[in-house]
Amino acid sequence: MQGPQDTMQYSVSDSELSLKVTAKIRSLYDAQLRLQHNIQPLPLGTDIANTVKYFSQTLLSVLKDVPRSPLEMLRDADNDGERMGLYPNLDYKSLFNALSGLVDSTPHLQYGTLPFGQAILQCLGCLLPFLEYDMIDNLPFLVAYCVAMFPVALHQEILHLLSYYILPFTITRKYAGMEEESQASQSVAAIIMMVFQHSNNPAHHCQLLECLMSMKQWVVKDILCVIAYGTWGARLSAAKLLFYYWPPFDAKLFDRKGLLCKFSNDLVPFLCQRDMCPNAGTAEAAKVCYDHCISVTFASDSPPPLYLCIECANEIHREHPNQRFFDILHPQQQVSMVCENKNCRSTDKAAYSICFSNECASYNGNHPIRYCQQCHGNRHNSRRGGDHVVHTRLPLAWQMDSDMQTNLVEAIISLLKEAKPINMEDPDSSTEQLKPPLSVDLPDPISVEDRQLLGRYGVWLMVGLCTPNPDTPDEILGRLLSVLFHWFHVTSFSYTG
Ligand SMILES: [Zn+2]
Ligand SMILES: [Zn+2]
Ligand SMILES: [Zn+2]
Numbered sequence: 001m002q003g004p005q006d007t008m009q010y011s012v013s014d015s016e017l018s019l020k021v022t023a024k025i026r027s028l029y030d031a032q033l034r035l036q037h038n039i040q041p042l043p044l045g046t047d048i049a050n051t052v053k054y055f056s057q058t059l060l061s062v063l064k065d066v067p068r069s070p071l072e073m074l075r076d077a078d079n080d081g082e083r084m085g086l087y088p089n090l091d092y093k094s095l096f097n098a099l100s101g102l103v104d105s106t107p108h109l110q111y112g113t114l115p116f117g118q119a120i121l122q123c124l125g126c127l128l129p130f131l132e133y134d135m136i137d138n139l140p141f142l143v144a145y146c147v148a149m150f151p152v153a154l155h156q157e158i159l160h161l162l163s164y165y166i167l168p169f170t171i172t173r174k175y176a177g178m179e180e181e182s183q184a185s186q187s188v189a190a191i192i193m194m195v196f197q198h199s200n201n202p203a204h205h206c207q208l209l210e211c212l213m214s215m216k217q218w219v220v221k222d223i224l225c226v227i228a229y230g231t232w233g234a235r236l237s238a239a240k241l242l243f244y245y246w247p248p249f250d251a252k253l254f255d256r257k258g259l260l261c262k263f264s265n266d267l268v269p270f271l272c273q274r275d276m277c278p279n280a281g282t283a284e285a286a287k288v289c290y291d292h293c294i295s296v297t298f299a300s301d302s303p304p305p306l307y308l309c310i311e312c313a314n315e316i317h318r319e320h321p322n323q324r325f326f327d328i329l330h331p332q333q334q335v336s337m338v339c340e341n342k343n344c345r346s347t348d349k350a351a352y353s354i355c356f357s358n359e360c361a362s363y364n365g366n367h368p369i370r371y372c373q374q375c376h377g378n379r380h381n382s383r384r385g386g387d388h389v390v391h392t393r394l395p396l397a398w399q400m401d402s403d404m405q406t407n408l409v410e411a412i413i414s415l416l417k418e419a420k421p422i423n424m425e426d427p428d429s430s431t432e433q434l435k436p437p438l439s440v441d442l443p444d445p446i447s448v449e450d451r452q453l454l455g456r457y458g459v460w461l462m463v464g465l466c467t468p469n470p471d472t473p474d475e476i477l478g479r480l481l482s483v484l485f486h487w488f489h490v491t492s493f494s495y496t497g
């Protein structure tokens with residue numbers, strides 16, 4: 001046994017704790033069974049929430065006494081064995097599975113969905129440092145899936161949990177000897193689809209994407225994947241945000257003013273998490289401290305790390321002078337079409353890249369910063385900035401790797417297929433007598449304006465990135481041409497009438 005013996009949880013021995021935890025996990029499984037098979041009396045959301053809160057408190061009090069930094073160790077899978085060795089031997093895996101089962105049974109719950117959901121979200125955050133690799137990889141998608149299962153009132157909490165507690169410690173985890181990205185990173189397209197489909201608040205879409213853009217270099221590949229294969233709601237949002245965030249590959253091709261839909265104005269700021277914050281509930285978090293002990297001490301219900309307003313960060317720093325407090329990245333404020341480097345000397349100031357790394361963001365009030373091609377080269381080269389997460393203009397299709405090229409071509413095809421004639425039957429659709437006798441006319445879920453916009457996005461991507469050259473594979477050229485002809489064919493009816 002390690003750690004001081006004076007806290008409440010350590011006054012019982014590890015084996016007693018383990019017995020208690022096992023019994024409580026069993027009660028969660030029991031509640032889930034009752035919910036799924038509708039066995040009376042149905043458990044109440046508030047009762048389940050209280051059991052789940054017991055786990056959060058237990059996990060946090062165990063964490064507080066851990067001698068090394070679990071969050072630091074999480075970053076590299078090589079440390080997993082050592083990290084798990086720091087904790088008492090509890091059945092973390094069964095707890096994870098029980099929580100995951102409860103998320104699934106949310107629709108069967110009659111009362112108390114709100115406290116139920118809140119308790120599960122908090123516990124998933126607290127459980128992360130205790131998980132082994134397969135569950136770490138599954139956690140981001142499980143949390144994103146809560147957007148589909150939990151009430152709308154919890155969506156903002158889910159997005160904050162993902163952006164500040166889950167994604168930063170899972171997506172970028174290193175696995176020794178693996179050149180490929182982690183499974184968590186491979187699940188990013190599915191996470192985007194889930195959130196874009198089930199949250200209808202565009203600010204949530206922006207928050208998720210900016211968070212991912214700050215840590216995943218080729219997230220544009222995932223965005224193209226969503227445009228290509230996602231449901232219509234996810235596709236529409238992904239296409240709009242691709243043109244919103246990525247510096248234009250050809251500024252002459254389109255006028256962005258008309259393109260930029262209103263986004264992100266209603267982003268809900270993430271606030272200082274300190275229990276006794278003097279600005280309670282109003283001050284935006286600006287600093288982060290990764291020390292788990294400091295975190296549990298000053299925010300007794302939140303998982304680490306600890307997010308603080310400036311005032312609290314200064315105060316805690318005075319008491320704990322050797323703790324480090326890092327700047328956190330703030331959301332992008334407006335889309336600049338030109339270089340944001342105040343000392344830019346370039347003659348062509350058109351935006352070429354956007355950098356999300358703290359070093360570059362510090363020149364822009366800790367907001368992501370856009371650079372022209374020349375400044376981009378000065379800030380990111382073999383001597384400096386090589387590890388920055390930067391997103392540049394999209395390259396030509398023929399310069400993309402084959403996965404991304406496939407996603408781009410499929411995205412263009414899916415966008416051009418959305419075009420529909422206005423005030424007219426689809427010229428391809430069958431005549432009345434060929435329709436099935438029991439067809440129902442559902443209203444079109446996509447507005448006419450959005451359909452036209454999607455078609456235009458598709459044309460821009462095709463014209464801007466897919467100009468054929470002698471090496472262009474015939475089958476890709478054939479597919480692009482056929483969908484382009486289809487688009488002309490359908491839209492010609494919209495403009496002649
Ligand atoms: Zn504060
Ligand atoms: Zn510049
Ligand atoms: Zn940079």
Ligand SMILES: [Zn+2]
Nearest residue numbers: 428486489490
């Ligand atoms: Zn056609």
